[in-house]
Amino acid sequence: MIFTDTHTHLNSEQFDEDRNEMIQRAIKSGVSRLFIPAVDSNYTQSMFDVAESFPNNVHLMMGVHPTHIKENYKDELNIAREWLETGKFVAVGEIGIDLYWDDTYINQQKEAFKTQVQWAKELGLPINIHCRNAFNEIFEILEEEKSDKLFGIFHCFTGTLEDAKKAIGYNLKLGIGGVATFKNGKIDQFLNEIPLEHIVLETDAPYLAPTPFRGKRNESAYVVNVAEKLATIYQKSLEEIAAITTQNSIDVFGV
Helix, strand or coil: CCEEECCECCCCHHHCCCHHHHHHHHHHCCEEEEEECCCCHHHHHHHHHHHHHCCCCEEEEECCCHHHCCCCHHHHHHHHHHHHCCCCCCEEEEEEEECCCCCCCHHHHHHHHHHHHHHHHHHCCCEEEEEECCHHHHHHHHHHHCCCCCCEEECCCCCCHHHHHHHHHCCEEEEECHHHHCCCCCHHHCHHHCCHHHEEECCCECCCCCCCCCCCCCCHHHHHHHHHHHHHHHCCCHHHHHHHHHHHHHHHHCC
16 A cells, blocks of 8 residues: 655654654555655755655655745745746645734735745646635635646645535645544544545644644654544545545646
C-alpha cells in the first residue's frame, strides 16, 4: 500500500531532534509520498534540506502562509515568485486567509491570496489553501478566480457539507487529516456524502495529531490512522482508501 501525506511540515523545528527517524517511520508505514508546504522565506532552506535527504519521497510547494502576511508581505511575495519561476515546486501553497488569531492584515491577506491564486493559474500549478475563520472570504476570491486552470487542495478541511460541495465546485480536493478522527470533529458525520474521488489524506504534522495521539506531536506515519477512519466512514478496505487517495494526489500534483 502506498499512502500520501499531502501536507506535512517536515522541516518544522519540532522535528529537529529526530527528523530522519520520523520520516523513516512514515516510509516504513507505507507513507512514502510526502508534500511540504511553504510558510515564508525563513523556511525555504530547511525545505530544501529535507528534500535533498529524501529525494524520492519529498516534494515541495512554494508560497506565503497567510499568518506570515505582515508589513513586508510584498517582499515575501516577490521572493516566492522568484522561487516559483525555477520550476522546482509542485504547487503554490500554503496560501489563503486566516482570521483566527488576528485580522489586522485582512486586506493584505486577501490581496496575497488572490495574487498567488493567479500565479498558480498562470504557471499551471495547483494551489494548497489554508482557511481558518475565513470561508466566506476564501470563497469570494475563488469565485472571482474560478476557471478550468484553478485546481488544488483545500487543506485541513473543517467546514460544513455545503462548504465541501462549494470547494469541490472550484476543482479542489478536500485535505482530510486528524480532525476526521476527533469525537467533536463533525466532518466525519457527512464525509460519506462526498465521493472519495474528491478526498486526499494529510497530517499537517506536527499539528492536529489524530486519535489516539491527539494532543501529542503529529507525524506523517499517522496518515495511516486517518486512512483507517476513512475506511470505516466509506465502508472500504484500507487498500482501497490508500489507492484512491494516492491517485487523487497524483491527479493534483502531477507527481
